[in-house]
Amino acid sequence: MSTTNPLISIITLNYNQSVVTLDFLESAKKLHYKNFEILVCDMASGENVTEIIHPEKYPNTRLLLSKENLGFAGGNNWGMRQAKGDFYLIVNNDTIMTEDLLNKLLKPFQEDDTIAVTSPKIKYYDQPDMIQYAGFNPMNKYTGRTSIIGERELDRGQYDSSRITSGSHGCAMLVKKEVAEKTGMFPEKFFLYYEEWDWSARILKAGYKIWYTADATIYHKESLSVGKSNPMKVYYHTRNRILYMRRNTSWYQMIVFSLFFTFLSLPKSVIKFLAKKQFTQLRYFIKGAVWNLYSSSHSAV
Numbered sequence: 067m068s069t070t071n072p073l074i075s076i077i078t079l080n081y082n083q084s085v086v087t088l089d090f091l092e093s094a095k096k097l098h099y100k101n102f103e104i105l106v107c108d109m110a111s112g113e114n115v116t117e118i119i120h121p122e123k124y125p126n127t128r129l130l131l132s133k134e135n136l137g138f139a140g141g142n143n144w145g146m147r148q149a150k151g152d153f154y155l156i157v158n159n160d161t162i163m164t165e166d167l168l169n170k171l172l173k174p175f176q177e178d179d180t181i182a183v184t185s186p187k188i189k190y191y192d193q194p195d196m197i198q199y200a201g202f203n204p205m206n207k208y209t210g211r212t213s214i215i216g217e218r219e220l221d222r223g224q225y226d227s228s229r230i231t232s233g234s235h236g237c238a239m240l241v242k243k244e245v246a247e248k249t250g251m252f253p254e255k256f257f258l259y260y261e262e263w264d265w266s267a268r269i270l271k272a273g274y275k276i277w278y279t280a281d282a283t284i285y286h287k288e289s290l291s292v293g294k295s296n297p298m299k300v301y302y303h304t305r306n307r308i309l310y311m312r313r314n315t316s317w318y319q320m321i322v323f324s325l326f327f328t329f330l331s332l333p334k335s336v337i338k339f340l341a342k343k344q345f346t347q348l349r350y351f352i353k354g355a356v357w358n359l360y361s362s363s364h365s366a367v
Contacts, residue, residue, distance in 0.1 A: 070176075074102040074168055074240070075151030078159045079141045081109040084118035086287070087159040091124045099168035102126060106159075107145040109135040137257035138236065146251055154246065157238045160287040162191060170282035171240040174228065182245040182274030183234040183266070186282035187216075187225065198286055200225035201278035202233040205263060207319045209326055210307045212263075215278075231278040234269075236262035238284045248272060253313075259299070260306035267314045297350040304335075304354030312363040327355075 076094065080087045087106060094104060104127040108115045121127040136144055146154050153175075155168070171184045188199035200216030212233070216225045234241075239262065249268045252261045266276055311323050332355065339348035 071101050072152035072172070073150060074099070074153045074155055074172070075146070075149030076102055076104045076155045076157060077107065077142055077145035077149060078104070078157050079107050079109055079138065079145075080111060080115065080119070080159055081135065082111045082113055083159060084111070084113060084115055087119060090157075090159050090161060090163070091119075091127065093161075093163040094124060094127075096165045097163060097168055098165050099172070100125075102155075102168065103128065103150060105130055105145045105149055107141050108132060109137075109141050137254070139252035139256050139258070139261040140254040143251040143254060146246060152243050154241045154243065155238070156236065156241065157284070158236075158286065161238060162285040162287075164283045164285070167282055167284060168240075171279055174277045174279060175242060178275065178277075180273065180275050181277050182242055182249075182269045182272075184240045184277045184279045184282070185231070185235045186238055186279050186284045187221075188235060188237055188284055188286050189221065191285040191287045194285060195221055197221050197225065198288065199235045199237070200280070201229065201231035202235070204232040205267075205310075205314075207311075207315050208322045209331075210311045210323055226280045228280040229278055230275050232270075232276070233263050233266040234276050237286055245269060245272075245274060249274075256302075256306045256309065258302045258306075260303075260310045264310055264313060295344065295347060297346045300347045301350040301354040304351050305357045306354075308355060308358045309361075309363060312358065 078087065078090060091104065104124065106119060106127065107130045109132050115129065115131065119129055121129045130145065130148060132141065132144060142156050167186060171186060174181050174184050187197065190196045190198055197216035197219050199214050203213045203215060205212045249272050251265070253264045256264060269276060308327065311320060315323065335351050336348060339345070339351065
């Protein structure tokens with residue numbers, strides 16, 4: 067691997083959002099760092115992707131067509147397996163990359179061999195002065211909850227210091243290839259949501275660091291792919307929150323979490339969905355919780 071000019075494989079998924087993906091590819095044209103390839107991994111979109119996305123218009127871009135929707139975890143793993151780079155930039159297609167993004171994300175790797183992943187400061191595309199992510203607080207092993215540092219705060223420079231963080235953000239994360247080879251990739255059992263937390267946990271257990279890179283910025287058109295109250299989002303958030311805890315906590319922590327979920331989270335969510343007359347969301351919430359009663363936590367990693 068070249069330490070000064072490594073090949074970066076930019077991997078992004080497309081699912082019925084080809085026009086959005088084109089905006090992302092346009093931002094790639096302006097990147098200062100030039101030693102990259104782009105893999106647009108289409109997850110069996112209903113639209114005719116090949117009529118909309120023309121890779122020859124964009125530098126070093128390949129369009130890969132999956133026969134099925136593999137989800138966020140499986141789709142990105144599929145892309146990484148076909149990538150040629152020394153680094154993988156896992157990035158949402160509903161983002162706009164800044165010109166120096168790759169340069170900034172690469173720099174920490176050159177300064178510390180124990181860094182496995184770097185994530186940029188993420189801002190909202192439609193509110194470019196507002197922060198979405200400036201690192202994660204640790205996952206609470208008793209509630210299965212975490213919080214995002216800086217979320218929905220105006221950027222006044224309060225998070226302009228790079229540092230170790232507890233988890234990488236699946237919206238944009240640069241991963242060293244050797245780390246994926248040593249720790250595995252995203253756990254495909256998760257399909258969507260919490261998969262980056264599970265991978266982050268394995269990366270940290272392997273002795274690596276996850277780094278928030280304050281001077282790297284990307285803009286995110288949040289919730290274009292999955293609406294905030296979408297039943298699918300409710301299902302996978304519920305299902306995978308429990309699954310993550312089953313895979314990454316001690317027996318004692320799991321007992322406390324089970325009591326917390328049963329007697330606080332569950333009734334609170336039921337009341338919320340009933341009050342809003344969101345009966346479909348309620349059904350998917352219960353479905354996500356019940357799924358864990360019948361599934362092994364470690365199969366199909």
